[in-house]
Amino acid sequence: MMRAVTGLNEARDGSTPSPDALVGVQKLAALNSNTATRHILDGSLYIYRTLAEALTYRVADVLEYADFKEDFINKIGKYNVSILKEISDLYIYDFGVFIELSPDEEQQAMLEQNIQMALSKGDINLEDAIDIREIRNLKLANQLLKVKRKAKQEQDEQREMQKQAMVAQQQFKSQEIASQAALQKIDAETQSKMQYKQAEIAFEIERNKNEAQLKAQLMEQEFQYNLQLRNIDGQALANREQAREKSKSERISQQNTEQSKLITQRKNNLPPQNFESNEDSLDGFDLAEFEPR
Numbered sequence: 307m308m309r310a311v312t313g314l315n316e317a318r319d320g321s322t323p324s325p326d327a328l329v330g331v332q333k334l335a336a337l338n339s340n341t342a343t344r345h346i347l348d349g350s351l352y353i354y355r356t357l358a359e360a361l362t363y364r365v366a367d368v369l370e371y372a373d374f375k376e377d378f379i380n381k382i383g384k385y386n387v388s389i390l391k392e393i394s395d396l397y398i399y400d401f402g403v404f405i406e407l408s409p410d411e412e413q414q415a416m417l418e419q420n421i422q423m424a425l426s427k428g429d430i431n432l433e434d435a436i437d438i439r440e441i442r443n444l445k446l447a448n449q450l451l452k453v454k455r456k457a458k459q460e461q462d463e464q465r466e467m468q469k470q471a472m473v474a475q476q477q478f479k480s481q482e483i484a485s486q487a488a489l490q491k492i493d494a495e496t497q498s499k500m501q502y503k504q505a506e507i508a509f510e511i512e513r514n515k516n517e518a519q520l521k522a523q524l525m526e527q528e529f530q531y532n533l534q535l536r537n538i539d540g541q542a543l544a545n546r547e548q549a550r551e552k553s554k555s556e557r558i559s560q561q562n563t564e565q566s567k568l569i570t571q572r573k574n575n576l577p578p579q580n581f582e583s584n585e586d587s588l589d590g591f592d593l594a595e596f597e598p599r
Contacts, residue, residue, distance in 0.1 A: 351405050354405050355405050358405075408442050408443075408444075409442070409444040409447075413444050414444075417438075417444060417447055417448065417451075418439075420448070420451060421435045421438055421439070421451065424451065424454075424455055428458075428462075429454075429455040429458050429459065430451070430454045430455055430458050431454075431458065434451075434454040434458070437450065437454075438450050438451050438454065
């Protein structure tokens with residue numbers, strides 16, 4: 307009956323637990339007992355908190371109004387009294403009197419489960435897990451777990467952004483190097499084509515120059531040949547004219563001779579004269595051979 311009234315069952319005090327009860331049943335029984343005695347725990351926490359607040363008020367009042375102020379100073383020391391004087395003007399809210407319970411085994415196991423899950427997913431580091439386990443306040447531990455997880459996510463995102471930036475920078479450098487190589491290749495091809503074109507132009511100029519020089523030589527030689535032919539033609543014409551004049555002179559001289567002979571024949575009554583000569587024959591043939599027989 308006392309257990310039913312107070313809420314302290316066998317699972318809570320561990321006096322006579324049933325050996326056949328399962329672990330889950332024992333935990334549920336302990337949880338029910340904790341719920342039944344929750345008001346006692348809340349009351350004790352309220353007493354502790356109000357006592358701490360009253361002590362803060364009392365310390366300030368002792369330093370301000372108490373008759374045993376000097377005895378109090380002698381007992382705690384002047385240095386500690388100077389510290390208390392600095393905080394005597396603070397309000398109760400400034401002291402921040404809060405009472406938090408240490409987590410029980412179930413809450414600690416749940417926190418450890420959250421830590422292990424965060425570690426398995428890579429949301430926190432091992433150092434973060436150690437810092438979280440050292441905190442006795444369950445609420446603060448969970449808050450720190452959230453902060454560490456968020457910080458790790460931001461750190462991973464920043465690292466990923468840096469990685470992407472490095473990859474993009476490497477790709478940009480690779481593209482820049484490829485562009486420079488392509489430009490150098492194009493430049494080399496252009497230089498090669500220009501050199502080939504220049505060599506082709508120089509060869510064409512040299513060929514035209516040689517052709518012009520050869521044509522000039524041929525024209526000069528042709529001019530010399532033409533000049534020689536003209537000289538030969540002129541010499542032949544002069545020789546022909548000279549031969550013509552010579553033949554004419556010889557004919558005139560022969561005519562004069564024949565006339566003189568005719569005159570002498572008439573005067574002296576001589577026989578007829580034969581005026582034919584070997585020059586009247588063609589190629590050694592006498593003209594008499596062509597007379598009819």
